[in-house]
Amino acid sequence: MQLGIIGLGRMGGNIARRLMLNGHTTVVYDRNEAFVKGLSEEGATGVSDLQALVAGLQKPRTVWVMLPAGAPTEDTINELSTLLEDGDAIIDGGNTNYKDDVRRAKALAEKGLHYVDVGTSGGVWGLERGYCMMIGGDAETVQRLDPIFKSLAPGLSNIPRTKDRSASADPRAEQGYIHAGPAGSGHFVKMIHNGIEYGMMQAFAEGFDILKTKNSENLPEDQRFDLNVADIAEVWRRGSVVSSWLLDLTADALATDPKLDGYSGSVADSGEGRWTIEAAMEQAVPVPVLSTSLFARFRSRQQSTYGDKMLSAMRFGFGGHVETSKK
């Protein structure tokens, strides 16, 4: 089928490519003309503004917005809402806060427009492996767009099927996409996915830190090992309880740079990690590990915190302790 796509960065561009590989047609737009030109050469219909994009689509139109969350997405959807017509649909495939989805869906519905939020996981690997998608929106629209989602999804691939999964269960989940519920639910599920991701990453990070430090010359010689972290990551990939895609990536990284000297150790976080904690607080769910994982990232970006200095100040106050400098 036909899809309009706005935003042709790494994600949007590859989504267009994967769709075209699967026989769909795309009308594409990006502020950056070079991106539009590039995809046009790969078979897309490139356009130079939103009016042209809307004009190039048959009704009912569907436009996939794949832009940074916040103002870029919001502004684009607002403009689109003035161009599209009753029965058309807007997909937000970015990292939007699910509360914005709920709000937008309501506002757009008043204009007869459908709103679908798609949380996608798979990043730079999606073109090749397919995108894992969590979709929110009204059932009818999500059903109408099924050919799009089916083509973008990874499919069963070579992953073993869950043994006790009921024959009556929604078959889409096994194909790598779900209709999670009404607008907002797609991004909500994706948000939690990222929260879990932070926790898993931090678990690996802490564990490997102990392994690495066990080799350290700071330890007495008779307490030291000479562990090969690359081999450890590799061996755990086969048959261990912690085998996972994140471990595969870790093994990749350690294979060529076991000391990880190429990385700054200053770790960014995106909105989803924080919103996961907000959701937990709204729902009174205890999430000490997810929150601590987020805060480890905040901490990683600073040389020292004001709080650390305050600890030193108190220790000086009650015990006369003078802290030495950082190692």
Place this chain on the structure above:
Amino acid sequence: MQLGIIGLGRMGGNIARRLMLNGHTTVVYDRNEAFVKGLSEEGATGVSDLQALVAGLQKPRTVWVMLPAGAPTEDTINELSTLLEDGDAIIDGGNTNYKDDVRRAKALAEKGLHYVDVGTSGGVWGLERGYCMMIGGDAETVQRLDPIFKSLAPGLSNIPRTKDRSASADPRAEQGYIHAGPAGSGHFVKMIHNGIEYGMMQAFAEGFDILKTKNSENLPEDQRFDLNVADIAEVWRRGSVVSSWLLDLTADALATDPKLDGYSGSVADSGEGRWTIEAAMEQAVPVPVLSTSLFARFRSRQQSTYGDKMLSAMRFGFGGHVETSKK
């Protein structure tokens, strides 16, 4: 080759079976005569005491002890050490604290005996999938026993190879086993594996708790979704960043019991989780997520803690707050 095995429970019995399937011979012993009889019928040489086990093995002998950590293992190894002879080897395949390995290896070396510690992951799935093994001991002995480890390991199986792994890297890691270093290092690496496992599990637990609670009638109706946790686990298995064996198991469990009503929620922990924290403290490594994951299990086993009551008592003290009862 030939191996003596002591302890024929789920782990020890399956190790014997997998070895026999691969052409090795075993001499087996267990306090429980029925276990010995059972394995004898599958081809093992069953014996009724340690003397007979030692007598049934050709020199240099190797005895795999697969018993609960602590006294059962310690006592058995002590007794074996009086029966074995110069050049023989003892393997401890259980969940021993690595410091006990270091101590034992030194004591046994004085008698000319070799000590090898093998941390194994794979649990009830090992017979079929193979055991992921982390091995500590002197290089010569570990090399001599290679046929055993090779047969027990999962092998390359259908897991994609790590792309940048050097051709000169130890090939055993890809086969699912490593020689981690001297005695103790095998169990050390396994211990950290379990620490990481706790963290990953807790990350999933917290994330799914938010998902589940988002359906709760305690939330205002307009903030509620109706998320299908089984479908979510299933979809994440395909192409998402959190795909992992633990997620596969979660999808299995949720497929038949999405409310998890069949589980008490009182979660045990074994020694490795605690020892991981001890190691981190000895090495001054910050592990807030691994420790918090352990403590979540401690907490799960109690109705309420003395600490919780103390919070209530303080709140009454400064604010006159009277806590209501638990929901």
Place this chain on the structure above:
Amino acid sequence: MQLGIIGLGRMGGNIARRLMLNGHTTVVYDRNEAFVKGLSEEGATGVSDLQALVAGLQKPRTVWVMLPAGAPTEDTINELSTLLEDGDAIIDGGNTNYKDDVRRAKALAEKGLHYVDVGTSGGVWGLERGYCMMIGGDAETVQRLDPIFKSLAPGLSNIPRTKDRSASADPRAEQGYIHAGPAGSGHFVKMIHNGIEYGMMQAFAEGFDILKTKNSENLPEDQRFDLNVADIAEVWRRGSVVSSWLLDLTADALATDPKLDGYSGSVADSGEGRWTIEAAMEQAVPVPVLSTSLFARFRSRQQSTYGDKMLSAMRFGFGGHVETSKK
């Protein structure tokens, strides 16, 4: 001076009383007529609606709203804003989210009204000990209301002065109240106060839990002590680093109920604890202890979590472990 007070619960009533004890006059209102009647008998001018309250005050009027945060406070302020006149002031002394203060101050300023937010700590003890107050608002209004704040504050009392505090520092802080900055800053500081409070309480709770558990019959007899927690709280009150008002309250509670059997252990939390975490996330400040303290309260209110059950489910999945029931 003269003050209108709306909301005569524990906090509002005692504020009126402390002001009257210090020579101020009050015009008071509460939905509950009995409260109005009671305070009238103590010297206040009781009124039966907001119109009468406003009518009873001389210009420039000041009305202290002491109601539950959220709708009760919001609605009352909205109504007041239609009754008051240019130059009048509204004080919100409740537990309002500081962002609501910022919004309200802006809206009220457009009507010529001043808005002052006062975070107060001291709870049920305030009448006797005075209220520790953190005040936000424009400097002129806060200065005009100084007689009120001065009377409500604890004053220097018998607390030793901070030795290196500059003579040029704001003298109000030593008296127990500060002008923190523009509208919102008072409640912001109070919010952080409560966040810290949660952390300190949890630190005590965990420590005493270890002390109490060290007496437990679950421990081997030779590892057990018979510690007297009431005496321990008492002794720490004198000269130890942890001496604090919270410890005083703990000692009070333990003196009569060392087992804390009178408390449910189901611990409530108010908005400030959650908002503190939100603020930390907005500012990228790592607050693992404040957040973990909040989550310990969430956890305290449940028998078992869905997350705990998921841990059990995974453990069954990979190891065949069957969890026993809760103790």
Place this chain on the structure above:
Amino acid sequence: MQLGIIGLGRMGGNIARRLMLNGHTTVVYDRNEAFVKGLSEEGATGVSDLQALVAGLQKPRTVWVMLPAGAPTEDTINELSTLLEDGDAIIDGGNTNYKDDVRRAKALAEKGLHYVDVGTSGGVWGLERGYCMMIGGDAETVQRLDPIFKSLAPGLSNIPRTKDRSASADPRAEQGYIHAGPAGSGHFVKMIHNGIEYGMMQAFAEGFDILKTKNSENLPEDQRFDLNVADIAEVWRRGSVVSSWLLDLTADALATDPKLDGYSGSVADSGEGRWTIEAAMEQAVPVPVLSTSLFARFRSRQQSTYGDKMLSAMRFGFGGHVETSKK
């Protein structure tokens, strides 16, 4: 009464001084002759080795060892045990692990010697304010030494008495010392005290970090305040729930250095913090806040961790994210 004191550093020297001020006599020794000479001039009997110290004491002798925990204390007690005689007593006033106390008390008892462990809080302030002491040992010896403890303790001073404390309760607790139980229990209680101390300090550190950061130019101007952290610490000292000695010290520090530029922010930890976590693990008590507080100190001493770099490596792996450098 008469006391031998070994170790005349800040703690040991002031203990001697406080005892002499209260009419006791001391025989003192330190490796550092200058310390011995100094205290001799203040009235103590200085000696130049342990033999002379023992010879200078009347039976039953009591020797207070005030040395760094570990080898210095252990070696000294071992040597003393060969010099002392049946009925004599050794006090360890240092920061010894309570398990060492239990072991030593048993070994010394076989020689007829009494062992008393005294955990002391009060640091550099003890000479003036008195020492808060938690004492382990046999009741008879602790009773015999009561005059020493009574003189060292702060006494009731001007701290209000706990209102509901029973008249039959042990009166020593109010005086600032307790007999906690058998050998080891004194240091056990002190250990938990320090664990709590870490948690309280971290709670303050995190809270003040949010306050400080709220002034940061990294925030959008309309979200920024200009909070005075020194005034905030000061105001909380009067009537707030977080009032405490640690807050007093914080107010002291902030009064002269509100940016805390004089502190490195690299925060040391002593054994007690770690042992508290060990004890919690042995007793299965959930202590997420105490452990997280300890780990914040570990983290404070590093520029970046191997774990942080691993997070960056994974983020690059799945998303192509390149982390920027630390701010």
